[in-house]
Amino acid sequence: MNSIDAVGEALARQGYLADRALATSIFLARAVDQPLLLEGEAGVGKTEVARALAATTGAELIRLQCHEGIDVHHALYDWDHPRQLLALRAAEAGRGGEVDLWSERFLIRRPLMAALEADGPVVLLIDEVDRADDAFEALLLELLSDFAVTVPELGTVRAKQHPTVILTSNRTRELHDALKRRCLYHWIDYPDRGRELAILAAQAPGVPETIARRVCAGVARLREEELYKLPGVGETIAWGRALTALGDGAAPADALGTVLKVREDLDRVRGSGVLEGV
Amino acid sequence: MSEPVRALSAGEAPRGGAWSALDVDAGGVVAARLVALAHALRERGVRVGAGELATGARALAAIDPGRRRDAHLALRTVLCSRRQDLARFDDAFEEVFGGAVLEPHPGVDPGPEARLALPRVSHPDAPPAAAPDQAPTRVPAAFSEVELLHDKDFAEYSDRERAAARAVLRELAEHGPRRLGRRTRPVGSGGTRPDLPRTLRAALRTGGEPVHLARRGAIEVARPLVLLLDVSGSMAPYARMLMQYAQAASVARRQVEVFAFGTRLTRITLELRDRDADRALERASAAIEDWSGGTRIGAALGELSRTHGRRLGRGAVVVLLSDGWDRGAPELLAEEMARLRRSTHRTIWLNPLKATPGYEPLARGMAAALPHTDHFLAGSSLRSLAELAVLLRVGLADPNSRRSA
Numbered sequence: 001m002n003s004i005d006a007v008g009e010a011l012a013r014q015g016y017l018a019d020r021a022l023a024t025s026i027f028l029a030r031a032v033d034q035p036l037l038l039e040g041e042a043g044v045g046k047t048e049v050a051r052a053l054a055a056t057t058g059a060e061l062i063r064l065q066c067h068e069g070i071d072v073h074h075a076l077y078d079w080d081h082p083r084q085l086l087a088l089r090a091a092e093a094g095r096g097g098e099v100d101l102w103s104e105r106f107l108i109r110r111p112l113m114a115a116l117e118a119d120g121p122v123v124l125l126i127d128e129v130d131r132a133d134d135a136f137e138a139l140l141l142e143l144l145s146d147f148a149v150t151v152p153e154l155g156t157v158r159a160k161q162h163p164t165v166i167l168t169s170n171r172t173r174e175l176h177d178a179l180k181r182r183c184l185y186h187w188i189d190y191p192d193r194g195r196e197l198a199i200l201a202a203q204a205p206g207v208p209e210t211i212a213r214r215v216c217a218g219v220a221r222l223r224e225e226e227l228y229k230l231p232g233v234g235e236t237i238a239w240g241r242a243l244t245a246l247g248d249g250a251a252p253a254d255a256l257g258t259v260l261k262v263r264e265d266l267d268r269v270r271g272s273g274v275l276e277g278v
Numbered sequence: 279m280s281e282p283v284r285a286l287s288a289g290e291a292p293r294g295g296a297w298s299a300l301d302v303d304a305g306g307v308v309a310a311r312l313v314a315l316a317h318a319l320r321e322r323g324v325r326v327g328a329g330e331l332a333t334g335a336r337a338l339a340a341i342d343p344g345r346r347r348d349a350h351l352a353l354r355t356v357l358c359s360r361r362q363d364l365a366r367f368d369d370a371f372e373e374v375f376g377g378a379v380l381e382p383h384p385g386v387d388p389g390p391e392a393r394l395a396l397p398r399v400s401h402p403d404a405p406p407a408a409a410p411d412q413a414p415t416r417v418p419a420a421f422s423e424v425e426l427l428h429d430k431d432f433a434e435y436s437d438r439e440r441a442a443a444r445a446v447l448r449e450l451a452e453h454g455p456r457r458l459g460r461r462t463r464p465v466g467s468g469g470t471r472p473d474l475p476r477t478l479r480a481a482l483r484t485g486g487e488p489v490h491l492a493r494r495g496a497i498e499v500a501r502p503l504v505l506l507l508d509v510s511g512s513m514a515p516y517a518r519m520l521m522q523y524a525q526a527a528s529v530a531r532r533q534v535e536v537f538a539f540g541t542r543l544t545r546i547t548l549e550l551r552d553r554d555a556d557r558a559l560e561r562a563s564a565a566i567e568d569w570s571g572g573t574r575i576g577a578a579l580g581e582l583s584r585t586h587g588r589r590l591g592r593g594a595v596v597v598l599l600s601d602g603w604d605r606g607a608p609e610l611l612a613e614e615m616a617r618l619r620r621s622t623h624r625t626i627w628l629n630p631l632k633a634t635p636g637y638e639p640l641a642r643g644m645a646a647a648l649p650h651t652d653h654f655l656a657g658s659s660l661r662s663l664a665e666l667a668v669l670l671r672v673g674l675a676d677p678n679s680r681r682s683a
Contacts, residue, residue, distance in 0.1 A: 028337050032333055
């Protein structure tokens with residue numbers, strides 16, 4: 001994967017069709033060794049990028065799902081206290097000899113630490129980083145700066161090789177500038193119609209082309225409406241599969257529930273005839 | 279998109295144009311161009327630091343810079359960090375590297391470029407470029423001016439003051455009611471659950487004997503907040519400001535529901551959640567069909583309980599913003615208020631008229647509703663909204679803050 005074209009082709013072999021801008025960003029993330037921050041509406045395939053990249057490079061995919069209140073013990077490491085105590089009791093009973101409680105055998109490796117210590121290549125996916133809070137961003141910033149962490153009891157753990165890091169955000173809040181500056185940035189837009197057709201063909205090969213065309217045309221129209229929740233690529237695929245399952249004679253509107261999940265949106269689309277003639 | 283500059287990649291490169299220079303000379307010219315690009319970006323309000331510029335140079339070295347489109351995409355992914363930056367970048371790139379045409383002599387005027395190449399860590403931002411197509415930037419009012427606004431009645435605001443008050447509203451809107459959540463965190467004292475890992479960790483220091491019992495206590499999470507905005511004619515001077523407050527609250531906090539009512543009830547939560555405040559307000563206004571009409575508060579509250587009861591949840595704090603002029607039957611209003619209050623945590627009524635000296639809740643609706651509210655505040659100025667913020671944040675924790683009906 002030593003050119004932008006090669007990145008695009010390699011991802012395509014995994015069924016992920018990236019446009020040139022995304023391929024450029026991924027290529028550079030590896031070439032200049034910086035994390036890549038992916039933003040975009042829900043359902044445009046942010047997480048899939050990491051999966052496809054890991055699969056195509058033969059790297060291990062390590063995923064950290066962020067959530068409110070995530071901290072160092074969820075993300076980095078923790079100590080296995082019950083085992084420590086057992087070892088201590090055993091030593092007291094004269095069965096274990098001297099025991100070092102703060103050694104690696106009592107360390108529980110969480111995803112970030114696992115990514116640092118891995119022997120082979122790693123794609124580290126830090127998913128939905130906007131859900132974590134500011135304090136955690138500071139931790140990430142430190143980690144992503146030099147790919148080393150210090151465990152007070154143990155010393156510094158340094159990455160054997162820098163993992164390829166992909167962060168995703170749904171923009172429920174703005175990330176800290178310092179973190180963003182550390183990263184390359186790419187905004188994943190909804191695919192254009194041709195690309196979406198190709199994605200559908202790659203992801204759901206069982207969907208006949210006539211249905212695929214109608215579904216992509218329908219989704220394109222829906223995305224022009226003022227809806228609360230615009231359909232993502234996942235919805236396109238689900239719609240295609242649903243219509244295929246319904247068989248001949250099914251109208252796109254019959255399976256609208258696979259595409260629109262907000263009642264107000266459904267009412268609006270049914271009432272306005274947006275999908276007529278699709 | 280066609281690639282108009284493809285032609286210059288091969289044969290014309292050695293002529294020393296700004297673009298083709300990238301693959302010939304990795305030093306001076308490229309650096310100067312990058313610095314010029316950074317300058318053009320800063321003029322457009324994109325923050326670019328020295329670190330990104332260095333990465334930009336490395337990125338150009340990693341790709342085939344003869345392909346203009348690739349260089350464009352590469353620099354964009356390095357130098358931008360938010361979606362709004364993307365269009366500005368395209369614009370700045372066009373300005374610095376030109377369209378299809380090469381700039382003939384990049385080094386002709388070394389003066390400004392040399393200056394630009396100086397360390398610029400603390401370089402002050404250039405004054406806003408006088409780009410004719412740019413919307414005028416809204417300069418926030420001086421602090422003292424905001425201070426003066428605090429007591430001013432919303433109805434007397436000018437457009438400019440409304441804009442100045444926005445930042446204050448946004449800040450106030452961040453404060454809302456809280457309750458104890460399901461998750462816990464370590465606490466020094468007063469926690470309700472034993473913290474086994476921490477106890478064991480401490481026990482290791484005392485030879486394995488757990489001497490000190492560490493505890494965890496519940497974290498605080500956002501309590502649902504329901505805002506009910508009266509958009510009838512008599513409330514018109516206040517509705518716009520209160521809507522802005524509601525918009526800011528929807529964006530800043532989780533668990534906020536907003537409804538507007540006049541003669542009927544409209545849920546505008548989803549519209550207001552849009553981060554672009556102007557677009558949010560526009561969409562919310564468009565959704566409301568009975569602006570500046572009459573008021574039937576009781577009927578609206580009834581619809582709220584029936585249709586959206588589950589959305590409210592039982593622990594919500596409901597804030598009603600209305601002057602209490604009601605055309606419906608006062609008995610109905612009293613009944614619906616009582617029902618609403620039974621199913622919520624607290625019911626708060628904000629009435630702009632309360633700020634008037636000597637105000638008595640004589641309007642029939644207001645008089646009927648008052649016994650069923652826990653708190654009665656003014657809501658006519660920034661100061662009164664600040665009072666609301668304090669009440670929501672700390673005042674509700676006091677069990678005495680619930681009045682007995």
